Amino acid sequence: MKEHLLVSLIPALPLVGALLLGIMTLLRANQPRGVSNGLVSFVALCGPVLAFAAALKLFLGLDAHPSGYIHEPFTWFAVGNLDVPMSFYFDRLSGVMALIVTFIGSLIHLYSIGYMGHERGFNRFFVYLNLFLSAMLVLVLAKSLPVLFLGWEGVGACSFLLVGYYFGDTEKAQAANKAFIVNRVGDWGFILGLLVLFGFMGSHGVWTLDMLTLKSHAALLTPAVATTVALLLFVGASAKSAQIPLHVWLADAMAGPTPVSALIHAATMVTAGIYLLVRLSFVMDAAPAAGYTVATIGVLTAFVAATIAVTQTNIKKVLAYSTVSQLGFMFAAVGAGAYAVGIFHLMTHAFFKALLFLGAGAVIHAMHHEEDMSRFGGLRSRLPFTAAVMLVGCLAIAGIPPLSGFFSKDAILYVQWERGWHVHYVALLLTSGLTAFYMFRMYFLTFAGEARDEELDRHAHEGPAVMNLPLLVLAVGSVVAGLVGLPAAMGGSSLAAWLEPVCGAPVDHLAGLTGDALKQATFIAHSHEYLFMAFAIIASGAAIIAAYYRYVLMGKTPFDVPRNLILAVFARKWGFDDLYQLLFVRGSIQLIGWGLDRVCDRFFIDGVVNGLPSLYTRMAGAARVLQTGAARLYAYVMVLGATLLFYFLLARFGV
């Protein structure tokens, strides 16, 4: 059927785009003008936009096709009991993800045409960006776990290529390495989880890695196996989505160009971990202990990252830690079993985080690639449009109603309390407050007050329309996206209801109650919701006022940092980088290097290479004694030898 073909077309289109661009660039590589930026931009844009169109068409057809569209163009490999086709599946969940990826991907492609316009590696950037989009779509639309892993690895590789875009700079290249290596640790967990699942299911006769088939046999899972698989997959997810302790790569990955940070490290790649856990929700459902662990780590990460963000002076690093923190929120939702809520926050976050990153990119572009906020200040007068959209983004992430961030964050907090995880709730509430605080700190330091660097400020101007249009679209999205996930008190989440066939229904505390008891329970639940909403608004509002007071009224700058121990810990990123440097760099690599040098090289190899000739020399020295040249000695030795030979022969052969 034609529609089914579209499913495979979605990841294929950007891939074709990347190949085309690559070939075009290579063919014209030695000519002075190469390929024109306009042509490259057009070809590059085709991939994501056409993919979006295809995704939209399929999405609109989902109501008629509730079970989704499946397409398996060819068999990837078949070994023994295992048959793995290259299978793609467009259902409600993957449809939502595909739309987010292609929509925001297209906007960022458009933005990049303006942002990267003066770069030498313009073509290369778009090749990698399209390649990335293709890999991400493979991941999202995968029906079988190896295909998902293919996309998983693909986005990791493209992240490496894109973060290391400025490969001439050693630090930036090392950041790319760090991203890839930490991701690799996660891949190890992922594969182990995959193997355990496959082995277990196989022992019950279900030899498949197709996610739908596995889901239908979910009843076979024991809590022990499910917990193991879930935790192992979470290791993979936490590397991809930068949770503690594998979060260290995201901040360094800001070394890549800003559109890369917006696309990969805000809206798409880092959400792959969440998507994985939601897709395999049947495993998580069978393992309540794993859910608690996931949520706890999510909450911890959210809090720690927020504390670090408060101390950062680089505008992109603030946003990076903010991403880590918000991902923690998403994991808290997923761990609590509220998968639709996690996806909801993923969606709203994609909008406002991409907006924030692209807006930051506009600022950086205006300030001639300066990223340090201590050199910003008072930019609202120079960049009014950027300031306006950034304000929208900051309000959204701070959780001010009626913008989208409020609804999604509130849903997450509500779910924590519902599950009885009160500590999680309080921690996340505090984190929300911190989020509002550091985001508005960033806003005020950049846009309010007086310009701190006259030279830079003088040349600051708004970017071209290609950069501003995506900002506008994302701003609108950040405002309205929340309407699909209203709390139950205000009508209920249409998103959650719509995703229910895939993600499962959230725990209904009102089930089994009727009549008056039902009315009372409903009233209590709704009033809880309003109460939590009030708490959230108070927390965020107070934080914003505090930030305003400190950075506008009191005019503090990044240089006015109070010197106390707590802030020092935050500024040191809680010592994670230092610990890893000690354990892994110094502890293992350098230790092994030292060991190899001392023991293997010096002791063994040099011992043999030097010792053997030395032995021969000493032996020769001993033998040299006989060479006196004295005839009498020779005569004597001859007689001696003859005598010995005579005795030997006598003993051997008898008289």
Next chain:
Amino acid sequence: MIPTTHFLFVSVVLFCVGLAGFVARRNLFIIFMSIELMLNAANLSFVALSRHLGNLDGQVFAFLVIALAAAEAAVGLAIVILIFKNANEAQQRDALSIDQYSSLGH
């Protein structure tokens, strides 16, 4: 009849004396003499065993050895005379000592 072992015993003794002289003495002439003595000891052994075995091969070989010894002594002594003649006054005192003929250092 004198038992053959007596002859062999004498032969051995003569040989050992010759050997001892060869190794222990410094004077060239004494060394030559010792060589002759060893050769003669071998001759004695040949002849005695020839008589014991009733075979004339041993006696024929003894002839060979005598001729050989003579030739070798002639050549050797001729060389010694030449050395002596070519040595100057100071060297003549030591010319007949075998220690003179080391290849490495004097």
